[in-house]
Amino acid sequence: MVAEIITIGDEILIGQIIDTNSAYIASELQKLGVAVYQITSVQDDREHILKALRDAESRAQLVLITGGLGPTKDDITKHTLTEYFEDQLVENQEVLQHIEFLFEKYISTPISDLNRRQAMVPSKARILHNAHGTAPGMWIKGKAAVFVSLPGVPFEMKQLFQDQLVPKIITEFTRPVLLHKTLITYGLGESAIAERIAHWEDSLPVHMKLAYLPNLGKVRLRVSIRGTDPEALQDELQQRLGELKMLISDILFAEEDGEPLEVTLGKLFRAKGKSLAAAESFTGGKIAAQLTAVPGASQYFRGSLVSYATSVKSGLLGVSQALIKEHSVVSEAVACAMAANARKLMHSDIAVATTGNAGPTKGDSKSPIGTVYIALATENGVFAEKFTMGNHRERIVQKSVHKAFELLQKEILKY
CATH class of the missing domain: 3.30.70.2860 (Alpha-Beta Plaits)
Structure with a gap:
């Protein structure tokens, strides 16, 4: 079974936003056994959208469209779909009631006719309920393919995809x-x-x-x-x-199994019943950010102390000033002290700490740019490893976060 993805919006083509929707949809379709043949981004233009729809239907059995479903004049997806299917817009009472409910309960500005207009949908469409927004999803059967229109707002699209679309794909299509x-x-x-x-x-x-x-x-x-x-x-x-x-x-x-390492880490820590804390310097809280982006992180992750400045390492985190003076802030000794103190402060089973030089200047350390120390503190002791991560600031930081996750995975598997 083959699918295509079409994203609609000038904001994608001018680089104003990054098209994360296509990556998410393609990844989820793969899990269902649906191969994505092509991803196309088009501007908010009637002829451009119509051509993309025709081309996609000639190649795929399932065409997913995101974007262009808002209440303003530049959101023309519904009107173009109506033209493509030789259909007409009709008011859907369930969608209208949901829009009025959202405005009454969550939105401070008064509802307008422009907002109510989002309840106008092609008569041939089967509605996919958007619990978190005013633009409904739509399922329309064409001559050779099924077309699914999804809202462009990522969190709305993802929820609708999982709750409404996945069950329909499973029941409507035979998939390998x-x-x-x-x-x-x-x-x-x-x-x-x-x-x-x-x-x-x-x-x-x-x-x-x-x-x-x-x-x-x-x-x-x-x-x-x-x-x-x-x-x-x-x-x-x-x-x-x-x-x-x-x-x-x-x-x-x-x-x-095709999941990010922070997801795997969360599963392992929960399964082992162990807790984790972090003390971050040059990574600036990115370890904590990636861990807590995964639902359920609170079950094992205690928190992170971002001790970016040397004074915070010695003050809040309690790293000895004498130790810093003797070994430098970017050193194995300081990394180990950071991890050990974070484990003690946050009462965790394991703690990870990062200290390093991400550049472009050396700051309080004499170590070359790209020098990184990552330490782990456990019930069995404390150790640190030294890495050289290159000279590109963003890559140094992200490579170090990845390496911290790898060391944590290796350690938690010992339990």
Whole structure:
């Protein structure tokens, strides 16, 4: 089964906003066994949208559209869909009641006729309830494909996608089984890995694929398999993965099922019943931000103390000024003290700490830019590792966050 995604909005094409909707939709469709053939972004223009709809229907069985559903004149998706399907707009009473409810309970400005106009939908559309917004989703059957129009606001779209659209895709379409497994490697580049596993990769059957996903010091190897028998596919996938692991055992760090490492970490900490705290310097709270972006983080994550300034490390965090003076603020000793004190202050089982030079200047440290120390404090002791992360500030920070998560994963798996 093949799908296409169309995003509508001038703001995407001029770079005013980043199209995160397409990435989310494509990722979720893959989980359902739906392959995305093409993603297209078009401006708020009638002819441009009509052409995109025609082209998509010629290639796909499912076409998902986001954006252009607002109350203002530049939001023309509904009108263009009505023209495409030779339909007319009608007022949907359920949508109207929901809009009036939202304004009465959550919106301070008075409701206007412009807002009520969002209850006007194509008569051929089946409404997908948008619990968090005024623009409903719409499901319309075309001659060769089903068209689904979704709101452009990301949190509205995601909730509607999961609650309303996923069940309909499952019941309305026959889909293949699609399984993924990702191996995370460190210490070898993409091309070197490709040379090492070339024979294994060449032997893969046509229903299996390998993708190389290099990013910030690591290479993820995603193996995908497609078919109809879930048990047989799982057995075949595990057999092939076993062969691959033997070839890369010296650089293999972890496995994942296509989810971010912070999600995997949360599952592991909750399963082990352990708590986590952080003391961050140059990472500026990014460890905490990524952990707490995942629902349920409060079950294991105590918090983070962002001790960006040296005075805060010695003051609030309690790192000895003598220790800082002797070893420098960017050092193994200070990183270990930060982790140990954070663990004690926040009464956690494990604590992680970061200190380093992200540049462009050296600040209070004499260490070269890119020098990073990441420490872990556990019930078994405290240790730190030194890394050299290059000279690009943003990459230094994000690579360090990734490395902190990797060290945490390795540690929590010991319990």
